[in-house]
Amino acid sequence: MIEPVTERTILHVDLDAFFASVEQRDNPELRGKPVIVGGPGGESSRGVVSAASYEARVFGVHSAMSLREAYRRCPHGVFVPVHGRRYQAASRDVMNVLRRFTPQVEPISIDEAFLDVTGSAALFGDGPSIARQIKDAVRDEVGLTVSVGVASTKLVAKIASDLRKPDGLVVVPRGDEAAFLEPLPISRLWGVGEKTAIALAEYSVRTIGDLAALPPDLLVRRFGKHGASLVDRARGIDPDPVHDGDPAKSVGHEHTFDVDSSDPEVIERTLLAMADGVAGRLRSAGVRAGTVTVKIRDSGFHTITRQRTLAEPADMTEPIFRAALELARPEIRGIRVRLLGVSASNLGEREQLALFESVEPKRRRAVEAADSLRRRYGERAVTRARLLGAGLPAPFERDPRNPLDRRARGLPVDPADVDVDPSGRDKQGDTEIDEIPLDDA
Numbered sequence: 031m032i033e034p035v036t037e038r039t040i041l042h043v044d045l046d047a048f049f050a051s052v053e054q055r056d057n058p059e060l061r062g063k064p065v066i067v068g069g070p071g072g073e074s075s076r077g078v079v080s081a082a083s084y085e086a087r088v089f090g091v092h093s094a095m096s097l098r099e100a101y102r103r104c105p106h107g108v109f110v111p112v113h114g115r116r117y118q119a120a121s122r123d124v125m126n127v128l129r130r131f132t133p134q135v136e137p138i139s140i141d142e143a144f145l146d147v148t149g150s151a152a153l154f155g156d157g158p159s160i161a162r163q164i165k166d167a168v169r170d171e172v173g174l175t176v177s178v179g180v181a182s183t184k185l186v187a188k189i190a191s192d193l194r195k196p197d198g199l200v201v202v203p204r205g206d207e208a209a210f211l212e213p214l215p216i217s218r219l220w221g222v223g224e225k226t227a228i229a230l231a232e233y234s235v236r237t238i239g240d241l242a243a244l245p246p247d248l249l250v251r252r253f254g255k256h257g258a259s260l261v262d263r264a265r266g267i268d269p270d271p272v273h274d275g276d277p278a279k280s281v282g283h284e285h286t287f288d289v290d291s292s293d294p295e296v297i298e299r300t301l302l303a304m305a306d307g308v309a310g311r312l313r314s315a316g317v318r319a320g321t322v323t324v325k326i327r328d329s330g331f332h333t334i335t336r337q338r339t340l341a342e343p344a345d346m347t348e349p350i351f352r353a354a355l356e357l358a359r360p361e362i363r364g365i366r367v368r369l370l371g372v373s374a375s376n377l378g379e380r381e382q383l384a385l386f387e388s389v390e391p392k393r394r395r396a397v398e399a400a401d402s403l404r405r406r407y408g409e410r411a412v413t414r415a416r417l418l419g420a421g422l423p424a425p426f427e428r429d430p431r432n433p434l435d436r437r438a439r440g441l442p443v444d445p446a447d448v449d450v451d452p453s454g455r456d457k458q459g460d461t462e463i464d465e466i467p468l469d470d471a
Contacts, residue, residue, distance in 0.1 A: 037204055039157040040272065041145040042179040042187035043128060043164060045121075046196035048141035049081035052120050053110050055173045064107040066091055071101035071109035076286070078331075080112050084196060096331055123172045130167075131160055136272045142191075144184050146272035158201050165199065185268035186210065189218055207266025212239030219263055221256065229253075238264045281315075282323070282373025283307050290329040290366040297367055301358060304372035305351035309344070312374060313398070318343035319374030322353040326361050327369035334361055343378055346397065350374060 045051065049067045054060045064086035069077040075097035082091040082100070089104040100107065121140045128135050131154055134146035147160050154160045161178040168176050177198040179190025186207050190200035202210045216222050216230060219238050229252065235241050242264035249257030262268070283304040291297060301324070312319055320343045327333040336357040344350055354372045 037148070038146065038182050039148050039151075040181055040184050040187045041147055041157060041161055041164070042181075042184065042191040043124075043143050043145065043161075044177050044179075044191045044195075045124065045141040045168075046175045046177055047081060047083050047087075048120075048174075049112070049117055050083035050086070051174050052116055053113070054083060055120075056116065060108055060110075064089065064091070064104050066097070066100050066104065066107045066109050067112060068097050068100075069109065069111055071097055071105070071107065073098060073101065075101060075109075076288075120172060120174065124168055124174070124176070127164065127167045127171060131164060134272045144187065144272045158199070161199055161201075165197070181207065183207065183266060183268035184270055184272065185220060185263055186266050188220075189214065192218075208239075208242060208264075211264065211266055212237065212242065214238045216241060219260070221260055221263060226253070226260075279377070280323075280373050280375035281308055281311050281319075281377075282371055284325065284369060284371035286369045287367065290368045292362070292364075292366045294362075297358070297362055297370065298355060300370050301354045301372060302347070302351050304370065305354050306347045308372055308374050309347040309350050312345040312377075317377045318345040319350070320376035320378065321374065322350055322357070323371075323373045323375065324354045324357045324361075325369070325371030325373070326358060326367060329366040329368050331368070333369075336361065339376070343376075344374075346394075 050065045053065050053067060054063075062085065063083070065083040066079055066086050067081040068079045069075060077097045079091060079093050079095045079097060079100050081093055086100075086104055086107050089107070091100045091104050091107065097109065101109070117140060121137075125135065125137055125143065128143055128145055132145050132147050132150045134149075136144040138144065145160075147154070147157055150160060154163060157180040161180050165176055165178060168174055175197040177191045177195045177200075179187040179192070179200050179202070181187040181190055181202040182204045186202050189211070190202050191198070193200050211219075214237060216227055216235055216238055219241070222230070230241060233240075233244060233248075235244070241260060244261065246258050246261045249260055251257070253260065285300050285304060287296075287300075308319075319340070321337060321339050323335055323337040325333065325335050338353045338357055340349055340353060350372070358370070
């Protein structure tokens with residue numbers, strides 16, 4: 031008889047080179063070749079790499095690199111367009127496999143998830159045994175490989191899964207967390223971005239062990255409350271539980287210009303279209319946003335983000351657009367803009383936030399009437415005059431993978447329960463659910 035397991039056992043399951051692996055699975059002639067997902071390669075390519083196979087990574091190709099640079103580094107690579115629906119289907123298949131072993135599954139991106147298998151030992155064995163069963167099932171049933179980290183915390187499991195890719199399995203026994211982390215570079219630790227790493231270098235911190243050895247009060251004085259959490263993480267302490275389900279944290283739109291632009295009117299109309307789309311999606315889901323973020327990428331692929339907290343949560347276009355415009359204006363001076371993005375976060379229920387409604391009732395009724403016409407006759411049934419002839423994508427496109435849009439349509443919030451209509455690193459996850467690419471046109 032197997033004794034009940036009371037010590038927490040966490041798995042982090044990460045699909046290997048996911049998009050590229052799906053392409054190689056579906057096209058056997060691509061296996062063993064350097065596959066670059068994102069669009070056609072060449073000196074005139076304008077897109078970015080969504081994923082690169084391990085064969086392509088040998089040449090220094092990686093995600094978010096421009097396709098032009100990827101072509102320079104790997105001209106003999108096989109460049110393929112994004113097939114978003116294929117990746118969504120494969121992700122659902124993998125998540126279904128994971129849920130056979132425990133109901134406590136937390137997808138943190140399209141290609142990775144945490145599992146709490148503490149209560150699964152009686153049926154499936156200990157953590158390493160479950161990890162092997164998952165690897166075999168995903169390989170046999172979905173045709174893909176995963177790397178798995180097994181530990182007592184999410185943080186350590188996540189780091190472990192990344193150490194022996196592809197097709198890896200790394201187990202960190204309880205009590206060995208700090209020793210496991212000690213020799214690793216500081217860049218592997220959650221919460222340590224480029225700026226934090228530079229600041230830590232002033233204290234001769236190069237490894238996670240170096241950070242763990244520092245007095246906590248020293249880091250609190252230097253980084254505030256964040257400093258104390260850094261020490262805990264460096265020592266492998268992470269009480270965060272596996273969350274069942276992943277509610278929407280933000281909603282946003284991005285637009286890449288066909289030709290880089292420095293025209294203020296073009297940039298402002300684009301921001302307006304995206305703010306309009308974001309506001310419409312917020313209203314459809316019955317929520318308001320307290321924070322607006324803009325993303326700007328210039329012709330040299332330098333990307334910046336700027337964020338502002340609104341005076342009061344909003345679901346109307348005007349305050350979102352006004353904030354986005356004020357954030358963007360100082361940043362676009364003297365540059366040619368390649369990409370713009372507007373997103374809204376810090377979401378709250380409309381009913382909970384409507385006590386001090388500042389929008390005129392007539393204005394809201396008019397906007398809601400326009401929303402009704404769009405739902406009935408299509409997203410372009412009502413368009414702002416300033417956006418007519420702008421040549422921008424439909425500003426009210428919904429994303430069936432975003433929990434906010436699924437809620438607005440009355441669908442299950444869990445993406446694993448949704449069938450997509452075929453017509454239609456300072457993060458825990460490397461690929462945010464809201465960033466899953468759609469199929470290339």
